[in-house]
Amino acid sequence: VSASFGAAGAWTLSRERLRTLQRAGVLSGIAAGAWLGAAEAPTKLVTTGLSPVVVSLAMVLGVFLARWSLPALIQGTAAVGSDVREAPHLVVFAALAGALWAVANTLTIYAIRDVGLAIAFPLWNTNSLLGIVWGVVFFRELRGAGRREWLLVVVGALAMFAGALLLAAASAAEAPPRDALRGVAAALGAGVLWGTMYVPYRKAYLTGMSPLSFVTFFTVGEIVTMGALALALTGGPAPLARELAAARSVLFWLLLGGFVWVVGDLFQQYAAKYVGISRGIPLSNTNQLWGLLWGLLVFGELAGASGVTYGQVVGGSLAMALGAAAIALATAGSAEHALWAEAAAREAERYGVDPAYVRSRMAGEDRAPAAPRRRGLDAAIVAAATLVLAAFATIARRPDLAYDAFSAAALAAALLASLAGVGLALWRATRFR
Amino acid sequence: MRAYGDEPALRREGSPASGGGRGVRWRETSRDPHLLVTLAALAAGLLLLRWLA
Numbered sequence: 001v002s003a004s005f006g007a008a009g010a011w012t013l014s015r016e017r018l019r020t021l022q023r024a025g026v027l028s029g030i031a032a033g034a035w036l037g038a039a040e041a042p043t044k045l046v047t048t049g050l051s052p053v054v055v056s057l058a059m060v061l062g063v064f065l066a067r068w069s070l071p072a073l074i075q076g077t078a079a080v081g082s083d084v085r086e087a088p089h090l091v092v093f094a095a096l097a098g099a100l101w102a103v104a105n106t107l108t109i110y111a112i113r114d115v116g117l118a119i120a121f122p123l124w125n126t127n128s129l130l131g132i133v134w135g136v137v138f139f140r141e142l143r144g145a146g147r148r149e150w151l152l153v154v155v156g157a158l159a160m161f162a163g164a165l166l167l168a169a170a171s172a173a174e175a176p177p178r179d180a181l182r183g184v185a186a187a188l189g190a191g192v193l194w195g196t197m198y199v200p201y202r203k204a205y206l207t208g209m210s211p212l213s214f215v216t217f218f219t220v221g222e223i224v225t226m227g228a229l230a231l232a233l234t235g236g237p238a239p240l241a242r243e244l245a246a247a248r249s250v251l252f253w254l255l256l257g258g259f260v261w262v263v264g265d266l267f268q269q270y271a272a273k274y275v276g277i278s279r280g281i282p283l284s285n286t287n288q289l290w291g292l293l294w295g296l297l298v299f300g301e302l303a304g305a306s307g308v309t310y311g312q313v314v315g316g317s318l319a320m321a322l323g324a325a326a327i328a329l330a331t332a333g334s335a336e337h338a339l340w341a342e343a344a345a346r347e348a349e350r351y352g353v354d355p356a357y358v359r360s361r362m363a364g365e366d367r368a369p370a371a372p373r374r375r376g377l378d379a380a381i382v383a384a385a386t387l388v389l390a391a392f393a394t395i396a397r398r399p400d401l402a403y404d405a406f407s408a409a410a411l412a413a414a415l416l417a418s419l420a421g422v423g424l425a426l427w428r429a430t431r432f433r
Numbered sequence: 434m435r436a437y438g439d440e441p442a443l444r445r446e447g448s449p450a451s452g453g454g455r456g457v458r459w460r461e462t463s464r465d466p467h468l469l470v471t472l473a474a475l476a477a478g479l480l481l482l483r484w485l486a
Contacts, residue, residue: 089461089462092462092468093467093468093471096468096471096472096475097471099475100471100474100475100478103475103478103479103482104478106482107478107481107482107485110482110485134470138466138467138470182485185481185484185485186481186485189477189478189481192474192477192478193474193475193477193478196470196471196474197471197474199467199470199471200467200471203467229482232486233486350461350465351461351462
């Protein structure tokens with residue numbers, strides 16, 4: 001066994017390698033924010049009279065298509081199969097994480113309905129604070145970190161939370177609160193569920209599973225739960241089918257939104273893997289900033305708003321950016337990394353996963369040559385997903401929404417640039433492991 | 434320095450690593466505190482939804 005532990009359980013990972021992985025993780029977290037924020041754009045369709053449950057279900061269908069086709073395209077189904085053989089118990093955790101996501105997402109619909117986005121968003125963004133707690137309690141993150149790192153992460157998270165509050169206050173053009181207690185409970189509940197969802201994430205990545213494999217099973221839990229919730233909330237198959245049929249001309253945009261969301265989520269998964277959940281999740285929570293940019297520039301939200309509102313937007317954005325920068329600077333040193341390795345060793349011991357697999361994957365490497373690709377199956381999955389999207393595209397029509405095409409194109413270009421830049425950095429550092 | 438593969442617990446009888454098989458792996462999963470906290474959050478979320486709907 002080449003993986004050996006020092007007295008503190010430290011794997012011998014060079015400082016330079018640690019820095020490379022840290023940089024890849026931080027960049028992934030930032031790119032995740034941009035893509036997750038852009039994916040919020042289709043939720044604007046709720047304002048065109050579409051049922052929130054239909055919007056959510058259609059986006060999850062898009063997510064499902066993307067989560068089977070992108071991994072097949074990038075690493076191939078053979079690599080997914082090989083990951084599952086190493087640690088089959090993670091399939092259960094991935095599906096459970098997907099179920100948590102679906103319930104949390106549905107809770108946000110109630111939260112927005114009852115207290116408005118302004119109050120709801122910062123409340124459910126507390127998920128990053130819970131992510132820090134679980135990271136420390138379960139996975140020994142930040143233990144062994146210096147006072148400087150602790151300070152940067154805690155102050156950064158608080159600054160981001162304050163920024164979220166300011167930004168939310170600025171987007172207070174929502175309906176007046178209807179039922180404060182129910183709305184706040186729903187938003188906090190979503191925060192708790194999303195915060196806890198990161199436990200399976202981190203568990204999978206400590207064990208060494210590739211994020212591309214994890215999401216393949218995550219999405220099964222997600223679509224089953226969302227399907228069940230949609231049936232329960234709309235009153236059964238017939239009413240749900242009627243609502244979907246009525247929305248068919250915009251389903252394509254929602255599927256596309258789901259696709260965009262998956263790209264963001266994949267970056268988020270790599271951030272969780274390489275910088276931990278206590279740092280990765282706050283970074284990807286900058287999605288609120290990007291969501292606001294889309295709202296302001298593309299959909300003309302806040303047009304003619306007061307100076308106070310614009311002050312809140314600038315102040316909130318600055319607080320979020322500074323908070324994210326502080327967290328990005330809180331590098332995990334070798335002492336902390338040694339404790340991560342201990343947590344990983346505990347996982348490997350509990351489930352009898354090959355230590356060499358765990359060690360090499362945690363370092364973003366692979367101990368064996370890549371599994372031979374099943375080109376036929378991979379191509380069939382990608383082709384099927386493309387066909388479904390193309391079919392919906394043929395019946396799609398432009399939604400009845402005013403938008404600024406130039407700003408949309410500029411933001412889309414920024415997204416593609418982040419995909420290319422961060423994707424390349426991640427490929428160079430980890431080969432997407 | 435101790436090699437990871439020499440961890441005594443890894444060789445304990447009935448552990449998945451010692452060839453204890455799928456049953457042991459599932460038993461480990463069911464006792465895992467990570468599973469308990471995940472299930473508790475899911476149950477709480479579903480109860481909350483039931484109250485809201």
